[in-house]
Amino acid sequence: MAILSQKIHTYFKLFKQALKGDTGDFTTGSIDKAIFLLAIPMILEMVLEALFAVVDIYFVNKIGIEASSTVILTEASLTILYSVAWGLSIGVTALVARRAGEKNFKAASETAVQAILLGSFLSLIISVIGFIFPKEILMMMGATEKVASENYVFTQIMLTGNIVIVLVFINNAVFRGVGNAAIAMRALLIANAINIVLDPLLILGIGPFPEMGIVGAAVATTIGRTFAVLYQFYYLFNGRSLVKLVRNQFTVQFSLIWNILKTSSGGMFQFIIGSCSWIFLAMIIAESGPAAVSGYGTAIRICIFTILPAWGLANAAATLVGQNLGAGKPERAERSVWRTAFLTFCFFAVVAVVFFVFGESLMLFFTQDIAAVAEGTKCLKILAIGYVFFAYGMIISQAFNGAGDTQTPTYINLFIFWALQIPLAYFLAKYRDMGSTGVYIAIGVAESLLALVSVFIFRKGKWKLVKV
Secondary structure (H helix, E strand, O other), X not given: OHHHHHHHHHHHHHHHHHHHOOOOOOOOOOHHHHHHHHXXXXXXXXXXXXXXXXXXXXXXXXXXXHXXXXXXXXXXXXXXXXXXXXXXXXHHHHHHHHHHHOOOHHHHHXXXXXXXXXXXXXXXXXXXXXXXXXXXXXXXXXXXXXXXXXXXXXXXXXXXXXXXXXXXXXHHHXXXXXXXXXXXXXXXXXXXXXXXXXXXXXXXOOOOOXXXXXXXXXXXXXXXXXXXXXXXXXXXXXXXXOOOOOHHHOOOOHHHHHHHHHHHHHHHHHHHHHHHHHHHHHHHHHOOOHHHHHHHHHHHHHHHHHHHHHXXXXXXXXXXXXXXXXOOOHHHHHHHHHHHHHHHHHHHHHHHHHHHHHHHHHHHHHOOXXXXXXXXXXXXXXXXXXXXXXXXXXXXXXXHHHOOOOHHHHHHHHHHHHHHHHHHHHHHHHHOOOOHHHHHHHHHHHHHHHHHHHHHHHOOOHHHHOOO
């Protein structure tokens, strides 16, 4: 009992240290401890990121299927934006982690500034497109003219205010790269707290607040993310972080921007490839009607809520790879990846069982529509079969990215998602008359094969030689 009590006390102490955000040197000492200290705030960060979509769909489902379909189709269109933001964050994390491993924090700060300028410029382009063409974007995604005409303002607000989404991703990538993921976690905690409070008030019109319907969800989300960005900048500018920003740094350095783009381009294409695949899949499912879209969209949000904690572990692996390569310790970097992948495998095995046993109950929590519940339950059970494979594909892909080798996972994604997943989904849905079931099977097959290919290439070890 004394030994057990001591272990519990040790883990509790480490948990507090992880939440506090004490930045340590992750290139020495216990790998398990390093994973724990990095992964805990990163897991919570990813859970909080997923909570945006879960909270929004929970309250929007109370309005009706057409409203929830609008949210789902808008977020499908936003996947391109998320691809850019994720891609930039991958490059930024890799560069900042490598500089942190070298103990060159001035260079890490310069990278952060140029990433912020680059992200702001790209988000401006998306804002203009989203402000002018919200109806057209919804209809292109498969919405009916009636749904697009009634709910386009939601899409317009989300796309026009996309800069806060981009900056949240970039700033958090900086904190993750330097090893202080707790600040990233707190930023999203603030954003979610505001969103959770404002969502019911603005969507349903509680008390003195106007009943804005689906538009209220967009307003609440945008306000929440805005406060998160302000909190991030507070830490970046007040000198309390290892990465310190000052005003005179905000001048364009094209050579550094090019290095960020070169390192991030692979990450961007990875997510663009994956996102375009999800868009095509959503369009195939949209042909089955609003109930199928609503059930599929709700199920995917449940999946995201479980996958994103694993993304937290994957991001921890990327940071460990970057910092240890920067410190000249490639073997330690590799051991960190295998250990993180095994822990993620164990987590996904538990999630798969939960989906099989409680899939219908999870769907009923978010919607009472019988057709949507049946569709979502089927989706969860089929995807659960391939869940244990997701662990190794996810962790190893991020390990490549953390090393700055963003090209390898890009080629893997291109082959798996475009050459395999989309054609297979189309074939099963259309020519085998399996409808949405065929799409779910294609997703499971593709993700399983992604894991096998990633493991095979990772073992060759060429990622250890990448210079950034």
